[in-house]
Amino acid sequence: MSTSTPTSILSRGISVYSIPPELLSNLSVRSIQAQPSESEPTSRSPKAIVSAQTNLPGAAGLSCQTCPNANFETVEEQRAHFKSDWHRYNARAKLTGRAVGAEEWEGMVEGVSSISGSESSGSSSTTSSSQSKVARLLKRQTIGNPNGDGGSDDDEALELADRQRRAHLRTAVIWFSPTTSLPSLGIPQDTQFGVHRALFPPFDTAADYLTELKRMQLTGNEEENGERRLTLLMVAGGHFAGMVVSIRPRGKTEKQDVKGAGDVRVLKHKTFHRYTTRKKQGGSQAINDNAKSKAVSAGAMLRRYGEAALQEEIRSLMVDWEEDLAASERIFIRASTHGKKSFYGFDGAVLHKNDERFRTFPFPTRRPTLQELLRCWHELTRIKVSHLSEDALRALDQEYIASLQPKNKPVKPTPTITPLPAAPAVPKLTPEEEAKIDRRKRLEDMIRKGRLDALKPFWTKYQAEFNSSEILGFVALNDQEEILKYLLEEEKLDPTKPIETSNNKRAYELSANKNIRNVFRRVAFNHPEWYDWVSDARVPSGLSDELEAEQNNKKSERRKGLKEKLKEREKQRAVGIEQDEKLAEEKQKAEEAMKVTAMTLGGGSTNNKGPQKLGGKVGGEGLGGMSQEMRMQIERERRARAAEARFGRR
Incomplete structure (x- = not known):
């Protein structure tokens, strides 16, 4: 068997x-x-x-x-x-x-x-x-x-x-x-x-936990231990969910509220939502107001109203659930510090801050909904099961205990004074070297300010101390046309020498604008035999007076043409504005004439609620489709009747 x-x-x-x-x-x-x-x-x-x-x-x-x-x-x-x-x-x-x-x-x-x-x-x-x-x-x-x-x-x-x-x-x-x-x-x-x-x-x-676990078991005796009741409350992001759950011994005859739950009954439950949090704001409106200046937008006022309404609804619900809350042995609350003010800390509160039954959910929770409360209930009241050997359990215990050991601050070792390496001795400048550095600064200052008169005698006296190519590039870079012309034509500084401090560029390539480049081109045209201007000095071409005058004439003609086009455009614009004003004036006169005609045909009233368009019904008679002569005849008859009526009143 x-x-x-x-x-x-x-x-x-x-x-x-x-x-x-x-x-x-x-x-x-x-x-x-x-x-x-x-x-x-x-x-x-x-x-x-x-x-x-x-x-x-x-x-x-x-x-x-x-x-x-x-x-x-x-x-x-x-x-x-x-x-x-x-x-x-x-x-x-x-x-x-x-x-x-x-x-x-x-x-x-x-x-x-x-x-x-x-x-x-x-x-x-x-x-x-x-x-x-x-x-x-x-x-x-x-x-x-x-x-x-x-x-x-x-x-x-x-x-x-x-x-x-x-x-x-x-x-x-x-x-x-x-x-x-x-x-x-x-x-x-x-x-x-x-x-x-x-x-x-x-x-x-x-x-003591084993004794309490035995006491928590349902005995089936109503008077002794026939029911355990828990309350779960959540509020977050304007959402509230609350539930009072009762678990009774199996074999009860009353109808179960939760299908498939056996001995579990949901006695009370409530969910509602208010608009209290702006999307991606990262908190309620009250928290945002405390952290920043108080917003005055319509949305902010709506969120403040929603917070007040949500708090009032929760407090009212707590009063309605007073008996169930008093019978609950544990009350689980998920709320922020601000959200907990909805449950206690106000006049007439059913719950008190130091209530020993308060607990927080010992695991992460999601958005407050009835479904989430049911999930938390099952997570809280279902026994967890694991299968670990004694060695594995002992290793986990030792690891956990070691994690609780206070971490002592590391003892700072006594710093040993290590002699710093000797700094390289800065060579002391001689008076002659200091004087050269000072003269270089004075020369650069004259170039930046364009002081040609002061520069001429200074350069004549100390030109041997300076690198001519660097000085020429410095002048071109600082946009000094007169000084550049003086150095090229009178002092004949060589523009073909590379400047080492500027990646071996030539002075022409350091020109600040077109006017500086034209100085090089004029000198190249006037003295082509001095240097290989194109290959060595990298000046693309010379610039004669005739060519420069021709370029200036073309530029003047181009500017003149642009001015004429602008004038013509302004003239056309003025004509267009004048035509628009005339059309608007004619349109206004036509509208006034139509209003006068409508008043005449309608008995002198301008408050007719009927259609005022041509061809519509005015005064109950349709004039649409009539010729001008017929309309004038009708107008004369109406005026005649009006005159007879006036004489009759006399």
């Missing part, structure tokens, strides 16, 4: 509030604090694990997770225990070996006098003395560091324990693992189940 393999419950989603009893009874909290150290064997028998679970905190009242069988009746007793030597010893011993019970601790400290020192244990000296004595006791029991350096190892152990506690308290998901494999449910032992921490109250110890 073949045996069928049982279907695993992992193939369907498991609700946090409806965990199978067989699985729930075999769960243990998988906390970083509760994990065995590397020196402790990882393979333990199921019986030993079950026996260890009976000592977990939260099994009955207040307890200590580190010290075995340490239970307390009040919080004060628990806090005092955390300051005791027994607890400090177990906090170190658990990291390196095992923890000891109360009786074993009494036997260990027998004969050791005053480990904790005097009663004034609050002082730093007493505390450090107590810690060192606990460390020596650890070394005596061969649990501590065999090297004998207990002080630093003791501090490291305390720091590691603190990091473990912070790592446990910072995780967004509380993980549970079965103590044994469950073949009947199709669950292997290397399975982890995760529940979002936001569903639990804030606890300081890991085992």
Whole structure:
């Protein structure tokens, strides 16, 4: 007879509030604090694990997770225990070996006098003395560091324990693992189940979460634990979505509101939208007003009105949902700091800012819609499942704890004064060299200002100190025609020499405009025998007086022609304007004549609401299609009737 393999419950989603009893009874909290150290064997028998679970905190009242069988009746007793030597010893011993019970601790400290020192244990000296004595006791029991350096190892152990506690308290998901494999449910032992921490109250110890998870299960008894209710609220970008969800035990006879959801009922839901955010603006209008000057556009006023209306609608809805909000054990809110003002912080608010039921969504959310709220509900209330080996889990724990270690600022090494390399000695100029530099500056200043009279004697006296090609190029570049002509014709500076500082260009190629180029061309025409003007000086051609006069005449004629064209165009424009004015005047006269005719035909009224176009009906009689003579005859008859009427009134 073949045996069928049982279907695993992992193939369907498991609700946090409806965990199978067989699985729930075999769960243990998988906390970083509760994990065995590397020196402790990882393979333990199921019986030993079950026996260890009976000592977990939260099994009955207040307890200590580190010290075995340490239970307390009040919080004060628990806090005092955390300051005791027994607890400090177990906090170190658990990291390196095992923890000891109360009786074993009494036997260990027998004969050791005053480990904790005097009663004034609050002082730093007493505390450090107590810690060192606990460390020596650890070394005596061969649990501590065999090297004998207990002080630093003791501090490291305390720091590691603190990091473990912070790592446990910072995780967004509380993980549970079965103590044994469950073949009947199709669950292997290397399975982890995760529940979002936001569903639990804030606890300081890991085992309290298991007790709370058991309390959260639906029992089917209305009076005891028959319903769990959550409220989800979102507001962003002018969109609001709210929902109150209830989960009840299966087997209820009332009609389910959500198809396929089983024991889930949406008691209340509401969505609406207001125009509060300009596209691509990057925030609401209120945020934009606070960051910049207040806009006065019509769109900005609409967005301000939308924000006020949205806030008022949300506050009114919170008042309507007051009973459901009061019955909710958790209230999840997604809103900005400005958006939270819609839920609390105003007169008559149902919710209060310091409400312990408030939670934020522990995962990213999208635009507030009813569909998004349902997705968030399923994400919050469905157990997460993973399959990781003990080695992989231990590696993840160590990596996470290491990430919480405070990063010490690197100690800046004492800078060693390194002698700077000696700067190259700047050669000191002789008086003659300084005088040459000064004369070069004076010459350039004369060229820029066009002072030819001052330049002539200066150049005659000091021309041997200057590079003639560079000076010629400098003159051409600064648009000085008279100085250029003087240097070319009278001083006969050579324009064919390349200028090294200008990529071996010639002086002609550095000309600032056409007038400077014409100076070179005139000299080339007047003295063609001096240089090879075309090849060496790169002057394209000479410029004679006749050619220049001809060019000037052509330019004058061209300008004259342009002026005549402009005058003709202005004349035509004036004629066109005059014609347009005459046409407009004639049109105005024609319109006035038509108005007079219409008044006459219509009995002198200009307020006729009927058509006023030619050929239409005026005064009830159609004149369209009549000749001019017939219209004049009708006009005479009307005037005659009007005159008779006036005589009759007399």
